[in-house]
Amino acid sequence: MSELFQPEAQWQRLPSRYRNARRIRTGLGWLILTIAATVPLWIFLDWRWALALAVVGLGITVWQVIRVNRWVSRFGYAEREADLLITRGLWMRDLTAIPYGRMLAVNVNSGPIDRLLGLAQLELVTASIQSDATIPGLGQSEAAALRDRLIAAGEAQALPL
Amino acid sequence: MTAPSPPGPEPLPGLNPTPAPTDSSRLPDPGESGPGQRSSAEQVERPHPLTPLVRSWVLVLALAFAFGREALNETLGGGDPFTSPFPPDDFTPRFFGTELSVQWLGLIVPAILLLIVGFGYLSWRATRFVIDDQVLRLESGIIFRKSQRIAFDKVQSIDLLQPFAARLLGLAELRLDLGGGSSERLRYLRRQRAVALRDYLLSRARGAQAEVRVTDETTSLLTDLSLADEVLIRVQPQTLLLAALTSHEFFSILLGGLVSAGVGWYFGFRWGLIFIAIPIISSLIGFVGSRVTGQFNYTLSRRPHGVRISRGLTSLTSQSLPTRRVQAVQLSQSLLWRRLGLYRIDIEVLGLGDLTTAEGSSGTSSILLPAGSIEQVRVALAALWPRADFERIELEPTPLRARWLHPFSQPFLRWGHDEQLVVAQRGWLVRRWMLVPHARIQSVKIVTSPLSRRLRLADLEFHTAGLRINAGASGLDAAVVQSRQDELLRLVHHQPTADLSEPLPAPPDPVLPGTPALGPSPAPASGSVDPYDPATWPGAVVQPVVESSGWDEGRTADFWSGRSEPPSEPGQPGAGS
Numbered sequence A: 001m002s003e004l005f006q007p008e009a010q011w012q013r014l015p016s017r018y019r020n021a022r023r024i025r026t027g028l029g030w031l032i033l034t035i036a037a038t039v040p041l042w043i044f045l046d047w048r049w050a051l052a053l054a055v056v057g058l059g060i061t062v063w064q065v066i067r068v069n070r071w072v073s074r075f076g077y078a079e080r081e082a083d084l085l086i087t088r089g090l091w092m093r094d095l096t097a098i099p100y101g102r103m104l105a106v107n108v109n110s111g112p113i114d115r116l117l118g119l120a121q122l123e124l125v126t127a128s129i130q131s132d133a134t135i136p137g138l139g140q141s142e143a144a145a146l147r148d149r150l151i152a153a154g155e156a157q158a159l160p161l
Numbered sequence B: 001m002t003a004p005s006p007p008g009p010e011p012l013p014g015l016n017p018t019p020a021p022t023d024s025s026r027l028p029d030p031g032e033s034g035p036g037q038r039s040s041a042e043q044v045e046r047p048h049p050l051t052p053l054v055r056s057w058v059l060v061l062a063l064a065f066a067f068g069r070e071a072l073n074e075t076l077g078g079g080d081p082f083t084s085p086f087p088p089d090d091f092t093p094r095f096f097g098t099e100l101s102v103q104w105l106g107l108i109v110p111a112i113l114l115l116i117v118g119f120g121y122l123s124w125r126a127t128r129f130v131i132d133d134q135v136l137r138l139e140s141g142i143i144f145r146k147s148q149r150i151a152f153d154k155v156q157s158i159d160l161l162q163p164f165a166a167r168l169l170g171l172a173e174l175r176l177d178l179g180g181g182s183s184e185r186l187r188y189l190r191r192q193r194a195v196a197l198r199d200y201l202l203s204r205a206r207g208a209q210a211e212v213r214v215t216d217e218t219t220s221l222l223t224d225l226s227l228a229d230e231v232l233i234r235v236q237p238q239t240l241l242l243a244a245l246t247s248h249e250f251f252s253i254l255l256g257g258l259v260s261a262g263v264g265w266y267f268g269f270r271w272g273l274i275f276i277a278i279p280i281i282s283s284l285i286g287f288v289g290s291r292v293t294g295q296f297n298y299t300l301s302r303r304p305h306g307v308r309i310s311r312g313l314t315s316l317t318s319q320s321l322p323t324r325r326v327q328a329v330q331l332s333q334s335l336l337w338r339r340l341g342l343y344r345i346d347i348e349v350l351g352l353g354d355l356t357t358a359e360g361s362s363g364t365s366s367i368l369l370p371a372g373s374i375e376q377v378r379v380a381l382a383a384l385w386p387r388a389d390f391e392r393i394e395l396e397p398t399p400l401r402a403r404w405l406h407p408f409s410q411p412f413l414r415w416g417h418d419e420q421l422v423v424a425q426r427g428w429l430v431r432r433w434m435l436v437p438h439a440r441i442q443s444v445k446i447v448t449s450p451l452s453r454r455l456r457l458a459d460l461e462f463h464t465a466g467l468r469i470n471a472g473a474s475g476l477d478a479a480v481v482q483s484r485q486d487e488l489l490r491l492v493h494h495q496p497t498a499d500l501s502e503p504l505p506a507p508p509d510p511v512l513p514g515t516p517a518l519g520p521s522p523a524p525a526s527g528s529v530d531p532y533d534p535a536t537w538p539g540a541v542v543q544p545v546v547e548s549s550g551w552d553e554g555r556t557a558d559f560w561s562g563r564s565e566p567p568s569e570p571g572q573p574g575a576g577s
Helices: A017-044 A047-074 A112-116 A140-156 B035-041 B051-055 B057-075 B102-126 B164-168 B191-205 B237-245 B248-266 B273-294 B335-340 B374-384 B400-404 B450-454 B478-493 B553-558
Strands: A076-079 A083-088 A093-099 A105-109 A119-125 A133-139 B128-131 B136-140 B146-149 B157-162 B171-177 B183-190 B230-234 B299-303 B306-311 B316-321 B326-333 B343-349 B367-372 B414-417 B421-426 B431-437 B443-448 B457-463 B472-477
Touching: A017 A047, A017 A112, A017 A119, A017 A133, A047 A083, A076 A140, A083 A133, A093 B478, A105 A140, A112 A119, A119 A140, A133 A140, B051 B057, B051 B102, B051 B164, B051 B183, B057 B102, B102 B136, B128 B191, B157 B164, B157 B191, B164 B171, B171 B191, B183 B191, B230 B374, B237 B273, B237 B335, B237 B367, B248 B273, B299 B374, B326 B374, B343 B374, B367 B374, B414 B478, B421 B472, B443 B478, B450 B457, B457 B478, B472 B478
Parallel strands: none
Antiparallel strands: A076 A083, A083 A093, A093 B443, A105 A119, A119 A133, B128 B136, B136 B146, B157 B171, B157 B316, B171 B183, B230 B299, B299 B306, B306 B316, B326 B343, B326 B431, B343 B367, B414 B421, B421 B431, B443 B457, B457 B472
């Protein structure tokens, strides 16, 4: 079934150092969630319940961190002649195609963890909120270059809104 | 601020048309004439002086009612709030927990009223606008002054609203949609002036140089129709009533009430049933009433500048429809509507952020047709997209194994497209058709879940601007979905130069444009108008349908060659599957 999401194109993968950034972010997020759920339970109910919840939460955290590797290796994007393809997801998989002519803007964002690792996030804005086209981790120079290529392609093939 | 106000408040904006210079209107460059000269030439208008009253009439009425009732209670020797803490009437206004006597009320209520009136007066004084051949400028705000100048061609559409109180006084509100979800309101103007300004701004928005003139054509008070209008669809109140009584919303309220009543009965709360029945019945009545009054006299008409919807019994809404900005269309039909041959059309319009989907409310709405027959659907969609023909599109079924994921709706999951439109059909109890032009598709997405991958299925989503209509085809064969996505993308890129919302170059319809039989009669509610008679609809290519009250079952069968038939008849498995 995986060939469904791999049409012939020049598929680009995310840089491997993005895995670390995503691991840190995922681990921290789930850890904070676990603590936030455990502490009130400890205070108001019982330490045994809190312990059980903490074990479950830590389990989920570890599982999510392990999953990052597979998620990142499944993510791919491809610049085709007239559109950008993005495929992602482990369970819910999708393949989004955004015509260059429909792009209103291309944003490059970089958070603190990203900046530490020299990464940036590229976000395509169309008139539809559902499009949700984001390439979560790219090298900063690469992100800028891709942004400029996308904008140039969008200007060349602008479609009327 | 910069604009000098006229010597008097000039309370009659309806009667002074802005003098439009004949030659200089061709050349709207503000740099030529000096700024001081221009500002002296421009005519500043104010809203109608009764505006504060109309804006706060509900509050004023409520306060007057509360005060009057309490005063009456006192004089009749009712409960004295000083002696008994719980007066028999149990109506003592409480402010921050302390009971107030009538004497206090006698001070407070007029004070509040004075405050409201004073605030309203100040707000009215601060609101000014200039609309002439060069400038469209609105000024408002008491403390923080705001002066807004709007480019004429950035006005996307203009709605004329008449809430109940404004309608009684012959006033109207103009709402300018500037795109991007923001709209500016101009309230309240004399109705005639509002109509003239609306027509002027709409023609300016299309790039035409026009003059503000007070039209002598009297638009009908009931429907905001004038002689220039060509009525396409008119929905009768009885159709609205029938549609509301047979809608799925009505039955879901009813079902909820019956379930709770059944639970109450089972647990022995026989007398408690009345407490369930009363709210259910009142909400049913409220639902039907709001639908009928909100969409009362629904009229879809074509004007020289575009398509317009007008509707409403107590409050009148007249909404101009920018067809170019319509992103997607949804047809829907509940279970009983299939028997009656009724459809409802919702639209997604770009930039109209504060649309209301509610049928009853008086704002700008996303309903193109509240309830109508398939002929009316054709007429409405032809008015919207003259260059597209949704009925020609062949809808293909989904593989039978999609039953595992869509156990009830699989027989109705269909989709197809032609050069202009994608159509996706879905729904078991409430059938829905989503129509998206290729020219409005923003992105195309394939989605699979672990289950659907096991079944070799995939969903295809077509993203458009806006969130109300989630268009997509579910349960497609995974083997072909990739090529379908590519095909759609190819169509997105290769659209004809003329948009599908542009009118056809030569109208081929045999019906002369001068023969709309249901012209703008001043009394539109008269019986001479038959919305079910397709011969009276200009531009409609329809076979003559005999008088129908909606109970014509055979009419649904021809919609997409009968494949949209309900499965309720066990003998008919459906032509397609």
